[in-house]
Amino acid sequence: MNIDPSEIIDKGIVKGLSIIGEKFSSGEFFLVELVGAAEPAQKVVKELLEPELKKKAEKTKSKGKVVIGTVQGDIHSIGKNIVATLLFASGFDVIDLGEDVSAEAFVNKAKEEGADLIGASALLTTTLPGQKRIIEALKAEGMRDKVKVIFGGAPCTPEWVEEIGGDGYAENAMKGVELAKKFISG
Numbered sequence: 001m002n003i004d005p006s007e008i009i010d011k012g013i014v015k016g017l018s019i020i021g022e023k024f025s026s027g028e029f030f031l032v033e034l035v036g037a038a039e040p041a042q043k044v045v046k047e048l049l050e051p052e053l054k055k056k057a058e059k060t061k062s063k064g065k066v067v068i069g070t071v072q073g074d075i076h077s078i079g080k081n082i083v084a085t086l087l088f089a090s091g092f093d094v095i096d097l098g099e100d101v102s103a104e105a106f107v108n109k110a111k112e113e114g115a116d117l118i119g120a121s122a123l124l125t126t127t128l129p130g131q132k133r134i135i136e137a138l139k140a141e142g143m144r145d146k147v148k149v150i151f152g153g154a155p156c157t158p159e160w161v162e163e164i165g166g167d168g169y170a171e172n173a174m175k176g177v178e179l180a181k182k183f184i185s186g
């Protein structure tokens, strides 16, 4: 069978983990189940799907430089890693800062690398303000007009991105790549 890895991610991993998340918030599941579901999902994405996505990497000259990470206080990495992999596979240079990344770290890295785009993930309502802080930190450095910024993650919405003055919202990795292409490659 020849199934696109992005389809497995969207129709399998994301759907399955959202059910786990719903059961966790309704009190039916506890943290142990959340962790128990996250571990195999992460393993499948890292070990099976990401290598497949990378195989399809577009071998052209770099489309542009992206600094990506999960905001401060937030250790959710699965979605961010998928976005980073798909961006890489689509021909972007990707600098992944990992998780629990401060706004200043995003901005300093973008400055140091001359990045075209910052992508920031937030999965908790409590860490969502970390996305706003990136915009503020860029303004404080006088860099807001030099770098495009896109956001994603479960609590993030297009309205939130508009409110904080971001450039784009993506509900999944494919849409993130489309935005990156639109902003960087013209």
Ligand code: B12
Pocket (backbone or CB within 6 Å): 013, 014, 017, 018, 019, 020, 021, 022, 024, 025, 031, 034, 035, 037, 038, 042, 073, 074, 075, 076, 077, 078, 079, 080, 082, 083, 118, 119, 120, 121, 122, 123, 124, 125, 126, 150, 151, 152, 153, 154, 155, 169, 170, 171, 172, 173, 174, 175, 176, 177
């Ligand atoms: C897996 C998981 C965990 C794992 C994370 C493992 C890991 N290494 O990532 C573990 C067990 C560690 C965990 C911990 C916690 N979690 Co949790 N977790 C989840 C769960 C079930 C799935 C998240 C996930 O990986 N989804 C699959 C990926 C592929 O989807 P995604 O992240 O949404 O990413 C896609 C898009 O959003 C988008 N995207 C994401 N980021 C970006 C960035 C850019 C730039 C772009 C363009 C697009 C984009 O593209 C991605 C790919 O298509 C969610 C439920 C949910 N519905 O999200 C809860 C959830 C996020 N967790 C929750 C909670 C409460 C916690 C804890 C506080 C629990 C606790 N009591 O300790 C801790 C917080 C730890 C911390 N400080 O960060 C809540 C948050 C509630 C809220 N409103 O804030 C949720 C929503 C569960 C729930 N319904 O209650 N969690």
